[in-house]
Amino acid sequence: MTVTDDRPAPPTEAPRRRPNPVLALLRNSWRQLTSMRTALVLLFLLAIAAIPGSVLPQRGVNPEDVRDYFVAYPDLAPVLDRLGAFEVFGSVWFSAIYLLLFTSLVGCITPRLRDHARALRSKPPVAPKRLDRLPQHAEFVAPAGGVDTIVTHLRRRRWRVEVRGDEVSAEKGYLKETGNLLFHTSLVVVLIGVALGSWYGWSGNRIVVAGADHAFCNTQQQYAETSFGPRVGSADLPRFCLQLDDFEARFLESNGQPEFFNARVTVDENGGTPRPAEFSVNSPLRLDGANVYLLGHGYAPVVRYTDRFGRSQTSPHPFLTTGDVGLTGEGLAAFPDANVDPVTGERDPELQMAFSGLYLPTAPQEAPFVRSEFPTERNPMLSLVAYRGNLGLDAGIPGSVYELDQQQVDAGRVKEVGTKLLQVGGVWTLDDGTTLEFLGTEPYVVLSVRHDPGSTLLLVSSGTLLLGLMGSLFGRRRRVFFRVTPDDPADRSSTHGSSLVEAGGLPRADYPGFADEFARLVAAVRGDGPTPMIGPERE
Numbered sequence: 001m002t003v004t005d006d007r008p009a010p011p012t013e014a015p016r017r018r019p020n021p022v023l024a025l026l027r028n029s030w031r032q033l034t035s036m037r038t039a040l041v042l043l044f045l046l047a048i049a050a051i052p053g054s055v056l057p058q059r060g061v062n063p064e065d066v067r068d069y070f071v072a073y074p075d076l077a078p079v080l081d082r083l084g085a086f087e088v089f090g091s092v093w094f095s096a097i098y099l100l101l102f103t104s105l106v107g108c109i110t111p112r113l114r115d116h117a118r119a120l121r122s123k124p125p126v127a128p129k130r131l132d133r134l135p136q137h138a139e140f141v142a143p144a145g146g147v148d149t150i151v152t153h154l155r156r157r158r159w160r161v162e163v164r165g166d167e168v169s170a171e172k173g174y175l176k177e178t179g180n181l182l183f184h185t186s187l188v189v190v191l192i193g194v195a196l197g198s199w200y201g202w203s204g205n206r207i208v209v210a211g212a213d214h215a216f217c218n219t220q221q222q223y224a225e226t227s228f229g230p231r232v233g234s235a236d237l238p239r240f241c242l243q244l245d246d247f248e249a250r251f252l253e254s255n256g257q258p259e260f261f262n263a264r265v266t267v268d269e270n271g272g273t274p275r276p277a278e279f280s281v282n283s284p285l286r287l288d289g290a291n292v293y294l295l296g297h298g299y300a301p302v303v304r305y306t307d308r309f310g311r312s313q314t315s316p317h318p319f320l321t322t323g324d325v326g327l328t329g330e331g332l333a334a335f336p337d338a339n340v341d342p343v344t345g346e347r348d349p350e351l352q353m354a355f356s357g358l359y360l361p362t363a364p365q366e367a368p369f370v371r372s373e374f375p376t377e378r379n380p381m382l383s384l385v386a387y388r389g390n391l392g393l394d395a396g397i398p399g400s401v402y403e404l405d406q407q408q409v410d411a412g413r414v415k416e417v418g419t420k421l422l423q424v425g426g427v428w429t430l431d432d433g434t435t436l437e438f439l440g441t442e443p444y445v446v447l448s449v450r451h452d453p454g455s456t457l458l459l460v461s462s463g464t465l466l467l468g469l470m471g472s473l474f475g476r477r478r479r480v481f482f483r484v485t486p487d488d489p490a491d492r493s494s495t496h497g498s499s500l501v502e503a504g505g506l507p508r509a510d511y512p513g514f515a516d517e518f519a520r521l522v523a524a525v526r527g528d529g530p531t532p533m534i535g536p537e538r539e
Contacts, residue, residue, distance in 0.1 A: 033100070034107030039184075042101040049097055053088035056080065062225065064400065089198065090230070098191070105188045109181060116177050124162045124169035127481035131504030134481075136518040140526040142484050142499035150482050150501070153525050159480070168482040173508070179471020186465035193461060196454035199231045203450040208244045209300045209316050210442045215243035215266075218290065218449065238289030238451075240269040245276070247297055247443040251375050256325040258375075263294055263445050289451055296321065296446035298329050301359050301382055302439040307338040308351075308432055316442045319359045320402050326372030329359035331402050333384075336393045338434075349390040354414070355436060356404050357384035369421060382422040382438050386430060389414035477508035480521065501525070 032038055057065035066086050070077040084091030131137055143149045150168050154161050159170040204223035206216055216222045218241070220234040228234075243266045250260040261280050268274040269288055279285035285292035300316035307313075319329025332354060339351035362374035363381035370383075390413045392405045408414040420428040422438040429435050483502045503525075505518040 030107065033104050035104075036108055039101065039104040039108055042097060042104055046094075046097050046101055049094050050088070052085050053094075056085050056088070058088065059086050098195075102188065102191050105184055105191075109184050109188065112177075113181055113185075116174075116181055119177075120174060124160055124171045124479065126164065127167045127169050127483055128504070131481055131483060131502050134504035134506050136503075136505035136515060138503045138518075138522045140501055140503075140522065142501045143525060143527050146484050146499060147482075150484075150525050153521070154480075157521070166484045168484075169479070170481075171477070171479040173475055173477035175471045176475030176477055176509075177472075179468040179473075179475055182468030183465055183472055184468075186461045186468055189461035190458060190465065193454035193457035196457065197229075197452040199229045201450070201452040201454070202226070202228045202232045202237070203448060205295070205446065205448050207318050207444050207446055208242065209318060209444040210244045210247060211316075212243055214316070215241055217241040223449075238269075238287065239271065240267060240287055240290070242267055242292065242447075244443075244445060247445055249297060249375070249443075256374050261294060261297065263297075290449050291451070293448040293450065294445060295448050298327060298444055298446075299359055299361060299377070299380075299441040300444045301329075301331075301333070301441050303333050303355070303382075304437045304439055305333075305335050305338060305353060305355075306435045306437075307335075307340075307353075308434055309339065309342050311338075311340075311342065313338065314439070316444075318402070318444045324371055325375065327361055327375040328370075328372045329361075330357075331359070332356045332404055334391060334393070334401070334404075336391055349394060350388075352389065352391045352393075353434070354387045354391055354404055355384045356387065357382065359383075359441070377441065380424055380441065382426075384420050384422065384428070384436070385416060386418045386420070386428075386436075387414045388417045388432075476511040476514070478505065478511060478514055478517075479508070480505045480518065482525070 057069055059066050069086075080086065084093065088094055128134070145152075147163060147166060147168060151161050151163060154168070154170045157172075159172045161168060161170045203226070204220070205225040206223050208214060208216055218237050218239065220226055220228075220237065244263060245266055246264045248260070248262045248264075249258065251257060252259055262278055263280065264276065264278050265285070266274050267277050267285070267287065277285055279292065279294060281294050284294070298319060298321045300318040302314065302316045304312050304314040313335055315333075317331055317333040319331030322328045322330050333356075334352075334354040336352045337347065338353045340347045358370065360369060360372040360379075360381045360383070361376060362372050362378040363369050364371075364373055365379075369381060387404060387409070390408060392408045392413070404414070409416075417431060418428075420436075422428060422436075424438055424440050427435055427437045481504045484499055485502065486499045503518075503522055505514065505521075507514040
C-alpha cells in the first residue's frame with residue numbers, strides 16, 4: 001500500500017538580489033561626507049589651505065609683489081604658480097575643499113533639523129516606574145493643589161510640561177541642540193556670503209590728490225590696483241566721480257600719533273548734481289553700489305621743471321610714506337616729455353628727466369635729513385637726486401610711477417646728475433641750464449573703493465553663529481518627573497489628604513549644576529515643608 005503526502009510543498013524563497021556595488025559605494029561615500037567628523041576635517045583643511053594665500057602675494061591683491069617674487073625666486077615661483085599659490089582663493093583645489101565643506105554641512109544639518117523639529121513638537125515622555133533609580137530623587141508631602149501646583153511652578157520656570165493623570169513629565173534645555181544647529185546653519189550661510197563676495201565683489205585702490213584737476217571717476221583704468229570677481233566686468237562698475245576738496249589731520253603733540261582724520265570730497269553720482277560729503281577712517285563714504293574707505297594719506301610735492309627750451313611743466317607728485325611717525329615721504333617726479341624740440345617736435349629719450357628723493361614735512365635743523373620729526377608741515381624740505389637719460393617709459397612695460405626703474409640705472413641708460421635740498425620756493429639750476437622749483441605741497445589720500453554683496457549676510461550670519469555657539473555651550477538638556485500618590489490607598493484624591501509626591505530628575509548629558517537646580521525646584525514645589533530627601537536613591 002502506497003502512502004501519498006497531500007500536504008502542499010513549502011513555497012520556495014525568491015533568490016536574494018545582490019546589492020548594486022555602485023549604489024552601495026555612493027551611499028557609503030555620502031554617509032562619510034555628511035558626518036560631523038568629515039565636516040571638521042574639511043574645515044581644518046580649509047584653514048590650512050588659506051595659509052598660502054596669507055603668506056604668498058596674490059595676483060588679485062598686488063600683482064607687482066607677484067612679479068617681484070618671480071624675480072627673487074626664479075626657480076620656485078613657476079612651480080608655485082602651476083599649483084595656484086598666487087591665486088589661492090580662486091584655485092581648483094581651494095574651491096574643491098570649499099564645495100565639499102559646504103556639501104558636508106548641508107548634508108549633516110538637514111536630517112538633524114528634521115529630527116530636532118520633530119523633538120520640539122513631541123510631548124515629554126512618560127515617567128518611569130522607578131523614579132528612585134534616577135540620578136536625582138526626592139519624596140515629600142504633596143503641596144496644596146497637588147498636580148496643579150507642580151505644573152504652575154514648572155511652567156513658571158519655562159519647562160515643557162505634560163500631565164498624565166497623577167503624573168507630571170517636564171523637560172528643558174532644547175537650547176543646546178537649537179544652538180548647535182544654529183551654529184552650523186550660520187556657518188553654511190557664512191560660506192554663502194563669502195562665495196557671493198568672491199563672485200560678485202570687486203575692489204580698487206587709488207591715490208587722489210586734492211584739487212579739481214585730480215578728480216577720478218569710477219573706471220577700471222583709473223585704479224592703481226583692482227580685484228574683480230569672476231562675475232564682474234568693468235561695465236558693471238557704478239557710475240560716480242569723486243574730487244578731494246580738503247583733508248584735515250590732527251596729531252598728538254607728545255608723540256606725533258594720529259588723533260583725527262577727515263576727508264572732504266565732492267561726489268557726482270550717475271551724472272546728477274554734485275554734492276559734498278565727508279568721511280574718515282572708521283566711517284566710510286557709502287555710495288550706491290560701492291563704499292569708499294580711507295586707508296592713508298600723505299603729501300604730494302608740487303614742482304615746476306623748466307627744460308632747456310624754456311617750456312615748464314608743473315604737477316604734484318605723491319610721495320608714499322615710509323611708515324615712520326613723521327610721515328616721511330619717498331617718491332619720484334618724472335618728466336618723460338621734457339626737452340622736446342619745439343620746432344621739429346622730436347624728443348630725445350636720452351634727455352628725459354626724473355627726480356627721486358624724500359619729502360620731510362618737519363625736517364631736522366641739522367643733517368642728516370633722512371627722517372621727518374613730526375607729521376605736520378613745520379619745516380618742509382625736499383631732498384632730491386636728479387637723473388637724466390632713458391627712463392624706460394616708452395617700452396610699454398608696466399612699472400611703478402613712484403620709483404625709478406633701477407634696471408635702467410644699472411644698465412647705464414639713466415645717470416645721476418646731482419643732488420639738492422630744497423625748501424618751499426627754492427630753485428635748483430642743473431648743469432644743462434634747466435631748473436626745478438619746489439612750489440609747495442598738496443595733500444593726498446589713499447582710497448579703497450569696494451563692493452561686497454555678501455557683507456550684510458556675513459555680518460548677520462556671524463552674529464547668529466556666536467549666539468548659536470553660546471547656546472550649544474551653555475544649554476543643558478534635562479528632564480524631571482513628579483508622581484502624586486495618596487498615602488491612604490482608599491483615598492484616590494491627589495489634592496486632598498496626606499498625599500505624597502515622588503520626584504526624579506535626569507540630565508541628558510554631564511551637567512554638574514543639575515543637582516542644585518533639582519533641589520531648588522523641589523523646594524519651590526513643596527513650599528515651606530521640611531527639607532526634602534534628595535539623593536541617588538532613597539533608602
